[in-house]
Amino acid sequence: MQKPLALLVIILTGVASSPFPWKKRNERFHKLLLISFDGFRWNYDQDVDTPNFDNLVKEGVKAKYITPPFVTMTSPSHFTTISGRWVEDHGVIHNMMFNTETLRKYSHKATQNKTEWWDNGVLPLWITAQNQGKKTASFHYPGGGANYSGQSVDRSLVESFDHPDSNETEWRENIDIVMNWFTREDFDFVTLYYGEPDHVGHMFGPETENRKMIIRQIDQTIGYLRAAIEKHGLNDTLNVIITSDHGMTTIKKKPAVEExxxxxxxxxxxxxxxxxxxxxxxxxxxxxxxxxxxxxxxxxxxxxxxxxxxxxxxxxxxxxxxxxxxxxxxxxxxxxxxxxxxxxxxxNKGDHGFDNKDSDMKTIFRAFGPDFKKGYLAEPFDSIHIYPLMCHLLGVQPEPNNGSLALTRDMLNSAASRHLLLPIIVGVAIVAQFVISI
Missing domain, CATH: 3.30.1360.180 (Gyrase A; domain 2)
Incomplete structure (x- = not known):
C-alpha cells in the first residue's frame, strides 16, 4: 500500500505543478496581442460616440473597470500588468529612474533604456514565455527594451524621445507591422503601447472636447485593428486584450483652491x-x-x-x-x-498618481478572440490579475505572481475553460483509480 500511495503523491504533485499536464506536444495555443492606451480612464467612452468600442462589448468581454496598482503611473502600472507583481515586489516604483547619491534623475523616456531600473529579479511575461518556447515582441511597451537576467525580448522597439503620441497614420502602420509579426514571423505574444489619451489628458484635461476627439481617434483605430485582424486571417487564432495603466483627473488650481x-x-x-x-x-x-x-x-x-x-x-x-x-x-x-x-x-490640466481607489484612476479592460465569450460583462478587478489570464491564454507556466486566474476565468468560453477543468478531472481520476486498487 505504501508504494501506490507514494506514487500517487508524485503523480498528483506533477499534476498540480504543471498548468497544462494534459497538453499534447503538438497542441498550439492561440496567439495573444496586449494593447495599452496610456491614461484611458474607465468611462472615457461613455460620453463619446464609439461604435467600434461598442461592438467589442457585443463581440467580446468588457470589465466594468479595473483598478491599477499604486502608484498610478505609467511604468509601475505597466510592469505590474506584464509581471503580475505588486510594485513593491517588482521594484519599478516610478516613471523616472533616480539615484539618491548622485542626485541624478532620468526622464521617463530615458528610463526606458535603463536595464538597471527594470531588472530587479522579477521576470516579465515576454521572457517567461520565451523560456517556454514562445516568440515574443514589445512595440513601445514600457520595460520592453530592458534585459532581464541577461535576456532580452525577441523583438523590441523603444519609443524615441521625439516620438509623436497622436499620429493616427502611424498608429495604423504600427498595427500593420504587428499583424505581419504574427503572420509572417509567427510571433506568439506581442505587446503594443500607445501614448494617448494620456498626453491629451495632461495638456487639456479629461473633461474637454480635446479628450473626446482623441477617444474618437482611438475608436477608429480599434476599427482598423479589427479589419486588419480579418485581413490577415487571424480571427480564429488571435486573442486581443485592450487595457490601460491608469486614469486621469482634473487638476485643481488657484484661484479656486489652495494648491x-x-x-x-x-x-x-x-x-x-x-x-x-x-x-x-x-x-x-x-x-x-x-x-x-x-x-x-x-x-x-x-x-x-x-x-x-x-x-x-x-x-x-x-x-x-x-x-x-x-x-x-x-x-x-x-x-x-x-x-x-x-x-x-x-x-498640466489633468494628471494621475493619486490613490488607486479613486474612481478617476480606474481604467479599461476589453478582450475578444477565439478564447473569450461574446457579450460578457465582467465585474471590476485589479490589473494584477491580467498576468495569470495571459499565461493561461498562451499556455505558459507563470512565474510566482500576486494575481489569480479565478478573477478572470469566467470571461473564457467553454473551449478555453477546458484547460481549467482538466487538471481537476485528471487528479480525481487518478485518486479514484488508486482508491479502487488499494
Missing part, C-alpha cells in the same frame, strides 16, 4: 537631500541626515488635502512601500491636488 506647494511649509534647502516631486499627485523625499522627523512633522498637517507618511507607516493595502528604493517620506494629494516642491513649473 499644495511644499516650500510654503518647510525649508527644502535646509532639510531635504533629495526629492522626486512635481510629477502629479505623488512624491517622495529623502531628508538630510537627522532631519527626517523635522520635515515629517512640518508636512504631516500642512495641507488638508495632503497625505504624508513615513515609509514604515505607509498603508499596506497599496503594496508599495516595502521596496528598498522607496524613500523615507511619501506624500500624495487627494484627487486633483498635485504635489509641488520648490518651484511651481506645473502646467
Amino acid at each position: 499644495i506647494f511644499l516650500a510654503n511649509y518647510t525649508s527644502f534647502k535646509d532639510l531635504v537631500k533629495f526629492d522626486i516631486l512635481d510629477y502629479g499627485g505623488f512624491g517622495m523625499i529623502l531628508p538630510k541626515p537627522g532631519k527626517e522627523e523635522e520635515i515629517y512633522q512640518a508636512l504631516k498637517y500642512a495641507h488638508p488635502h495632503l497625505k504624508v507618511y513615513k515609509k514604515e507607516e505607509f498603508p499596506e493595502e497599496f503594496h508599495y512601500a516595502k521596496h528598498e528604493r522607496v524613500l523615507p517620506i511619501l506624500l500624495y494629494g487627494d484627487p486633483g491636488y498635485s504635489v509641488n516642491g520648490r518651484l511651481i513649473l506645473y502646467i
Whole structure:
C-alpha cells in the first residue's frame, strides 16, 4: 500500500505543478496581442460616440473597470500588468529612474533604456514565455527594451524621445507591422503601447472636447485593428486584450483652491537631500541626515488635502512601500491636488498618481478572440490579475505572481475553460483509480 500511495503523491504533485499536464506536444495555443492606451480612464467612452468600442462589448468581454496598482503611473502600472507583481515586489516604483547619491534623475523616456531600473529579479511575461518556447515582441511597451537576467525580448522597439503620441497614420502602420509579426514571423505574444489619451489628458484635461476627439481617434483605430485582424486571417487564432495603466483627473488650481506647494511649509534647502516631486499627485523625499522627523512633522498637517507618511507607516493595502528604493517620506494629494516642491513649473490640466481607489484612476479592460465569450460583462478587478489570464491564454507556466486566474476565468468560453477543468478531472481520476486498487 505504501508504494501506490507514494506514487500517487508524485503523480498528483506533477499534476498540480504543471498548468497544462494534459497538453499534447503538438497542441498550439492561440496567439495573444496586449494593447495599452496610456491614461484611458474607465468611462472615457461613455460620453463619446464609439461604435467600434461598442461592438467589442457585443463581440467580446468588457470589465466594468479595473483598478491599477499604486502608484498610478505609467511604468509601475505597466510592469505590474506584464509581471503580475505588486510594485513593491517588482521594484519599478516610478516613471523616472533616480539615484539618491548622485542626485541624478532620468526622464521617463530615458528610463526606458535603463536595464538597471527594470531588472530587479522579477521576470516579465515576454521572457517567461520565451523560456517556454514562445516568440515574443514589445512595440513601445514600457520595460520592453530592458534585459532581464541577461535576456532580452525577441523583438523590441523603444519609443524615441521625439516620438509623436497622436499620429493616427502611424498608429495604423504600427498595427500593420504587428499583424505581419504574427503572420509572417509567427510571433506568439506581442505587446503594443500607445501614448494617448494620456498626453491629451495632461495638456487639456479629461473633461474637454480635446479628450473626446482623441477617444474618437482611438475608436477608429480599434476599427482598423479589427479589419486588419480579418485581413490577415487571424480571427480564429488571435486573442486581443485592450487595457490601460491608469486614469486621469482634473487638476485643481488657484484661484479656486489652495494648491499644495511644499516650500510654503518647510525649508527644502535646509532639510531635504533629495526629492522626486512635481510629477502629479505623488512624491517622495529623502531628508538630510537627522532631519527626517523635522520635515515629517512640518508636512504631516500642512495641507488638508495632503497625505504624508513615513515609509514604515505607509498603508499596506497599496503594496508599495516595502521596496528598498522607496524613500523615507511619501506624500500624495487627494484627487486633483498635485504635489509641488520648490518651484511651481506645473502646467498640466489633468494628471494621475493619486490613490488607486479613486474612481478617476480606474481604467479599461476589453478582450475578444477565439478564447473569450461574446457579450460578457465582467465585474471590476485589479490589473494584477491580467498576468495569470495571459499565461493561461498562451499556455505558459507563470512565474510566482500576486494575481489569480479565478478573477478572470469566467470571461473564457467553454473551449478555453477546458484547460481549467482538466487538471481537476485528471487528479480525481487518478485518486479514484488508486482508491479502487488499494
